[in-house]
Amino acid sequence: MTPGFDVEKKYSLRDTIGQYVKKLGGENEKVLVVNADLMGTCRNRSFVEAFPERAFNVGIAEQNLVSFSAGLAHEGFIPFAFTMAPFMSMRACEQCRTDVAYPGLNVRLVAAYAGVSGGISGPTHWGIEDCGIMCSMPNMTVIEVSDPVQAEQVLSASLSYEGPIYIRNGIVPTFRIHGDDYQYRIGRADVIVDGDDGAIICSGTVVQYAVLASLEIRKTCKKQVRVIDMHTIKPIDRRAVIEAAGTGTVLVVQDHNVIGGLGSQVARVIAESGLSARFAIAGIPDTFAVMAHADYLYAEYGMDAAGIKGKILEMMEH
Amino acid sequence: MKMLYMDTREDMPYRPTKPTTVEELKLCAARIRLQLLELCTKEVIHIGGDLSIADVMTVLWLYQMKYDPSNPKWEKRDRFVLSKGHASAVTSFAQAMRGCFPAEAVIRDYAKDGKSFSMHSCALNNRFVEASTGSLGHGFPIACGMAAGLRLKKNDTSRVYVLMGDGEQAEGSVWEAAMNAAHYKLGNLAAIIDCNGFEADGRIDELTAINDLGDKYRAFGWNVCEFDGNDIGEIKYRFDRLPPPRSEKPTALICRTVKGKGVPFMENEPKWHAGKITPEQFKECEDLLLREWRKP
Numbered sequence: 001m002t003p004g005f006d007v008e009k010k011y012s013l014r015d016t017i018g019q020y021v022k023k024l025g026g027e028n029e030k031v032l033v034v035n036a037d038l039m040g041t042c043r044n045r046s047f048v049e050a051f052p053e054r055a056f057n058v059g060i061a062e063q064n065l066v067s068f069s070a071g072l073a074h075e076g077f078i079p080f081a082f083t084m085a086p087f088m089s090m091r092a093c094e095q096c097r098t099d100v101a102y103p104g105l106n107v108r109l110v111a112a113y114a115g116v117s118g119g120i121s122g123p124t125h126w127g128i129e130d131c132g133i134m135c136s137m138p139n140m141t142v143i144e145v146s147d148p149v150q151a152e153q154v155l156s157a158s159l160s161y162e163g164p165i166y167i168r169n170g171i172v173p174t175f176r177i178h179g180d181d182y183q184y185r186i187g188r189a190d191v192i193v194d195g196d197d198g199a200i201i202c203s204g205t206v207v208q209y210a211v212l213a214s215l216e217i218r219k220t221c222k223k224q225v226r227v228i229d230m231h232t233i234k235p236i237d238r239r240a241v242i243e244a245a246g247t248g249t250v251l252v253v254q255d256h257n258v259i260g261g262l263g264s265q266v267a268r269v270i271a272e273s274g275l276s277a278r279f280a281i282a283g284i285p286d287t288f289a290v291m292a293h294a295d296y297l298y299a300e301y302g303m304d305a306a307g308i309k310g311k312i313l314e315m316m317e318h
Numbered sequence: 319m320k321m322l323y324m325d326t327r328e329d330m331p332y333r334p335t336k337p338t339t340v341e342e343l344k345l346c347a348a349r350i351r352l353q354l355l356e357l358c359t360k361e362v363i364h365i366g367g368d369l370s371i372a373d374v375m376t377v378l379w380l381y382q383m384k385y386d387p388s389n390p391k392w393e394k395r396d397r398f399v400l401s402k403g404h405a406s407a408v409t410s411f412a413q414a415m416r417g418c419f420p421a422e423a424v425i426r427d428y429a430k431d432g433k434s435f436s437m438h439s440c441a442l443n444n445r446f447v448e449a450s451t452g453s454l455g456h457g458f459p460i461a462c463g464m465a466a467g468l469r470l471k472k473n474d475t476s477r478v479y480v481l482m483g484d485g486e487q488a489e490g491s492v493w494e495a496a497m498n499a500a501h502y503k504l505g506n507l508a509a510i511i512d513c514n515g516f517e518a519d520g521r522i523d524e525l526t527a528i529n530d531l532g533d534k535y536r537a538f539g540w541n542v543c544e545f546d547g548n549d550i551g552e553i554k555y556r557f558d559r560l561p562p563p564r565s566e567k568p569t570a571l572i573c574r575t576v577k578g579k580g581v582p583f584m585e586n587e588p589k590w591h592a593g594k595i596t597p598e599q600f601k602e603c604e605d606l607l608l609r610e611w612r613k614p
Contacts, residue, residue: 032470056466056502064459064494071463074449075471079463095491098453099460103441 005211010173013205014112016148017169018043020155021080025051028159032072032079034058036065042082042112062087066095066109073105078159084118085111085127085168093133100164101137108158109134109166114144114204115255116284117170119294127168128284132260134166135234141165141186142234144262146207147177150231153184161186170205170255172294177207177229187232189240195224198249198316200308201241201266203230206253209298212305217313225312233262241269245277251312253303258283278315282308337380340551346415347376347550348607351580353411353421355603358595361429363437366590367483368408370514370547370575375405377553378479378510379412387417390446396476397464399449401457402483402512403438404592410435418446455489458482458509462499465507465568474506474564481510485517487528493538500539505565509540512547514577520588535570547573580607 025031025047033047035057048055056072058064062083069079081088088096088111100107111127118125134142143165145151151169158165165186177192184190192207193214200210207229214225226247228240244250250270252263263281270277282302289297298304302311337343350372358365379385383396400409407428414421419434427433434444438452448464451457461480468476486492499507511531519525528534532542541561545552553573560569577591578584581603595603 054470058494058498061491061494061498063455063491064462064498067456067459067491067495068463068466068498070449071460071465072467072470074460074464075467077467077470094453095456095459098450099456102450 005175005177007175007212010175011148012171012173013145013148013151013169014041014043014171016151017110017155019046020152022047022050024155024159025054028078030076030078031159032056032077034065034069034072034079034081036060036062036083036087038083041084042110044082062092063095066092066107067099069107070095070099070103070105073100073107078106078108080108080110082110082112084113084125085130086113086125088166089127089130089133096134096140096166097137101139104139104163106162107164109164111166111168112171114168114170116289116297117172117205117255117294119297120291122291123288128257129260130166130168131233131254131256131262132264135260135265139163140234141232142168143186143232144168144204146204146229146231147174149176149178149182150184150229153182154186154231157184157186168204172205174205174208177211187235187237189237190229190231191226191240192229193225193227195226196247197223197225198251198312199226199228199244199247200251200253200312201228201230201244201262202253203233203262204255206255206298206303209303209305210253210308213308213312216305216309221313223316230262230266233265236265236269238269241266242273242275245270245273245275247277249278249312249315251308251315252281253308254281254283255303256283258285278318280311280315282311340554343377343381343550343554346380347373348610350376350408350411350415352604352607353425354407355581355595355600357407357425357428358593359597359600360425362592362594363407364404364592366516366577366584366592367402367405367512367514369579369581369584370577371405371481371512371573372408372579373548373550374510374512374553374573375408375412377550377557379416381554382557383479384476385416390418394473394476397448397461397478399457399461399464399478399480400439400451401461401480402454402486403451403457405481406435406437406439409439413446454483454486455491458492459495459498461507462495462502462504465499465504466502468506469504476506477563478507479510480507481512483517484511484513484515484528484531485522487511487531488526496535496538496540499568503566504568505561506563507568508560508571509568510571510573512573512575514575516577516586516588516591518591532570532572535572539567541567541569542572543569544572544574547575548579582606
């Protein structure tokens with residue numbers, strides 16, 4: 001067992017999210033759930049059964065999922081719209097932008113299957129462009145959750161947050177990153193592992209691999225690599241990025257195309273701040289990969305623990 | 319050019335009280351047409367589709383809708399979503415006549431940088447716009463969500479009216495919403511479809527034909543009534559007989575209209591989808607509409 005982290009016990013983020021939305025539903029009557037035939041996939045059936053009058057299922061109609069949710073938000077509700085990342089961000093892209101972001105409505109767009117976590121479902125079910133798409137919409141807050149503790153707190157925080165939020169979540173199981181005393185705040189990055197020899201900025205289910213890589217480097221190479229969970233991709237925590245750049249090496253790990261994801265946001269902050277650092281992005285290298293299991297793809301594209309370790313050691317040597 | 323069709327014109331006295339008779343509503347519609355045409359001498363507007371639906375918008379805003387211009391967020395109001403967002407000018411003039419703002423403001427500020435009236439309805443700087451629209455096939459599903467929201471709030475007196483074009487019916491999202499509204503028994507939703515037969519590129523029948531729209535909505539589980547959408551008496555009759563908001567079937571009001579209605583050189587003429595007119599053309603329209611106005 002790795003000190004501080006129980007890496008053996010894994011959690012499903014979509015299970016956590018689905019169950020926690022039911023809890024929020026019990027506490028707040030404004031919370032609604034809107035599905036587009038993926039209630040099972042998004043694991044929110046318990047909400048639907050507990051609060052049938054506050055649950056809608058529009059069928060396989062993602063455009064309507066988002067516009068209908070916008071209408072509910074116009075009437076003062078906080079709808080949680082659920083589907084997979086590619087369908088939310090691309091099939092319903094204009095609805096997210098024009099019907100939700102433009103009026104700044106309190107719709108929570110909960111997108112499972114972030115990145116290539118959908119694995120063998122293939123590229124149609126991957127969301128490797130969603131951060132780029134969503135970050136480019138004015139008013140849109142973009143969040144990716146890394147573990148069950150954070151997922152619950154993101155959902156809680158979303159109830160008192162003004163404006164639309166896109167919440168992407170991968171379906172690859174993850175171990176617990178955050179402790180019992182975790183205090184989540186939208187827009188404030190969390191340093192998971194301390195270190196000044198280099199920094200890994202990451203979000204979502206790949207945070208666990210960055211943690212493993214950092215711990216392994218500490219053990220074998222005596223280097224201290226900081227791991228930053230940048231759960232809020234937009235608006236990004238500029239200070240955390242600037243401090244990371246201060247280590248001289250920044251590796252961004254993201255389950256997303258290398259263009260348009262967290263790395264682009266981090267790079268923008270570094271460039272705008274006039275800083276210089278060794279910089280790289282581990283992600284999907286602007287390609288449609290052939291269908292494979294997520295673990296295989298993470299290894300293939302350097303997002304697993306071994307790949308992250310090798311890459312940042314190589315960067316720090318130069 | 320002098321602004322003629324403001325609230326103070328003596329030969330067309332504006333009645334601040336709510337018009338209730340067909341004759342009064344006809345006068346209001348003529349007035350709105352003249353305001354549209356006056357604006358059309360200054361700016362390019364979607365005049366064809368504004369004119370086709372001017373009669374329905376007159377009856378809707380001046381007679382039918384429960385609305386308090388001094389409190390546009392009044393919970394018990396009827397909601398109006400302009401899904402054919404390019405009919406923003408006729409919407410603004412109908413709202414002006416209802417008392418939301420002076421018609422002069424629309425003529426003065428339309429398409430002026432940063433002001434409240436534009437080619438497509440925008441809620442950012444106009445508090446009388448429920449939902450910003452312009453891209454087609456968006457307002458309808460938003461209206462469905464609003465209607466469902468009213469149900470959840472146990473508001474069984476307000477309705478949601480949504481205005482679409484017939485060209486807009488080609489958007490797939492329209493049918494996602496149509497299916498959904500019937501499923502959720504949104505009897506508090508009335509979809510008005512301005513069937514003027516044209517879209518930007520020409521006759522709809524010659525582009526992608528819609529065929530029988532009434533049959534389609536009926537098949538989707540809607541109440542359907544089809545009528546002459548340029549006949550004020552007919553429009554009023556249909557609105558008077560809308561099922562109550564607490565009923566369980568949404569209603570499609572399929573309005574057979576003439577694009578460019580009221581201006582002979584614009585009627586059924588594709589190039590008047592959007593455009594601007596000369597002062598001479600305005601004079602021609604004015605004489606015609608005034609003759610209509612003065613007709614016993």
